Amino acid sequence: MPASVIALILVLYIINATLSGILFKKNDRPPTDTLITIAIFGLTVNGIIFFIAAFFADLFVSVTFPLAIVSALRGLLIVTGLFFIAKAFRHLPVSIMSPLGMVVIVPLLILSWLIFGDSLSVAPIILVVAMLVFCVILVLMEGKKPNKQKGDKKKFWLGMLFFTLAMSCFMTTQILIRILGEAGLHILTISFFNSVAIFVVVITAYIILRKNPVKTFSKNIKRPIQFGIGITDTIWLYLYVPLVLAMNLGVLNAVSRISVALTVLAGILIFKEKISKKAYPVIIIIIIIGIILGLLVI
Numbered sequence: 001m002p003a004s005v006i007a008l009i010l011v012l013y014i015i016n017a018t019l020s021g022i023l024f025k026k027n028d029r030p031p032t033d034t035l036i037t038i039a040i041f042g043l044t045v046n047g048i049i050f051f052i053a054a055f056f057a058d059l060f061v062s063v064t065f066p067l068a069i070v071s072a073l074r075g076l077l078i079v080t081g082l083f084f085i086a087k088a089f090r091h092l093p094v095s096i097m098s099p100l101g102m103v104v105i106v107p108l109l110i111l112s113w114l115i116f117g118d119s120l121s122v123a124p125i126i127l128v129v130a131m132l133v134f135c136v137i138l139v140l141m142e143g144k145k146p147n148k149q150k151g152d153k154k155k156f157w158l159g160m161l162f163f164t165l166a167m168s169c170f171m172t173t174q175i176l177i178r179i180l181g182e183a184g185l186h187i188l189t190i191s192f193f194n195s196v197a198i199f200v201v202v203i204t205a206y207i208i209l210r211k212n213p214v215k216t217f218s219k220n221i222k223r224p225i226q227f228g229i230g231i232t233d234t235i236w237l238y239l240y241v242p243l244v245l246a247m248n249l250g251v252l253n254a255v256s257r258i259s260v261a262l263t264v265l266a267g268i269l270i271f272k273e274k275i276s277k278k279a280y281p282v283i284i285i286i287i288i289i290g291i292i293l294g295l296l297v298i
Contacts, residue, residue: 006246013239014256020232022266024089027225031086032205034229035079036213037220039202041230043195050192057186067183068193074176075197081169082233084162091159093274104171106132109250111175116182118248124296128250131289134282174253177237178244187241194237255293 027034105128112118180190206213220226243252 006243009239009242010255013236013243016232016235016239017256018266020229020236022270023225023228023232024086025266026270027086027089027229029220029223029226031083032209032211033216033220034086034226035082035198035202036206036216037226037230038082038233039079039195039199040213040217041221041227042234043199045230045234046188046191046195050188053188067180067185070176070180071185071190071193072197072200074173074180075194076201077169077173077176078194079198079201081166081173084166084169088159088162088166091155092163104167105250105253107250108171108174108253109248112178112249115175116178116249120248120251124251124293127289127293127296131286131293134286134289137282174240174244174249177241178249181241181245187238190241191237251293255290 024034109120109125109128113120177190181187203213206216221230247255
């Protein structure tokens with residue numbers, strides 16, 4: 001794939017990720033309600049696209065039972081990760097969460113090398129490690145920040161727990177996407193099976209909770225924020241799969257964090273979040289490293 005096309009897809013991916021983060025932060029519905037929106041909306045849209053495309057190409061040609069199981073596992077991990085990230089947004093400011101997402105880069109770099117044989121030059125590795133160091137500094141600074149309200153520190157570290165669990169789920173799903181893509185599955189096939197798995201898991205959970213998924217969805221989808229979450233989550237995979245197959249997973253995550261600049265700005269301007277003054281230079285350094293890294297690898 002030409003570098004210009006990869007760059008364009010990456011820009012669209014960053015914009016989509018930023019919008020998704022803002023919508024999740026602005027969302028006032030319980031995580032379970034958000035998941036039902038994603039499940040039904042995603043399956044409907046991906047199902048229509050998949051079956052229309054099936055008339056022009058054999059999208060089942062590379063599907064085997066093991067790959068179907070991997071797709072189902074990925075769907076389960078996405079649901080779990082979305083639940084944890086929704087919980088984390090209730091405890092952490094978005095201007096802090098966005099830079100912290102960089103932490104997954106280091107394990108992804110290592111796993112890309114071990115599993116897929118990806119190689120990197122010294123410069124990107126140094127930049128990624130430096131980014132990880134500044135992310136750790138940011139966590140420690142905000143975790144020790146003096147607070148006027150009792151329980152704020154506990155709230156911060158609880159948010160960090162949910163955020164760590166979410167990142168672990170998302171990191172695993174990224175590896176599974178790469179496996180599915182390299183196995184020859186079409187992007188439409190991956191998206192469709194992913195939506196089916198999410199739908200089955202979420203609907204089953206709603207039945208266990210004795211809730212009416214159709215009634216909940218009909219109420220949620222009328223809310224602009226819920227509708228927006230459904231759109232951004234559905235678009236995400238179509239942008240992400242080509243990038244996964246073209247770039248090292250760790251580097252891709254580092255470059256995509258250029259969206260940190262936009263989400264930090266949204267956190268301060270839209271949500272009126274307040275972070276310590278010492279945190280600003282750390283966040284700026286993380287953003288600069290991400291931009292330089294992007295210029296090196298694209």
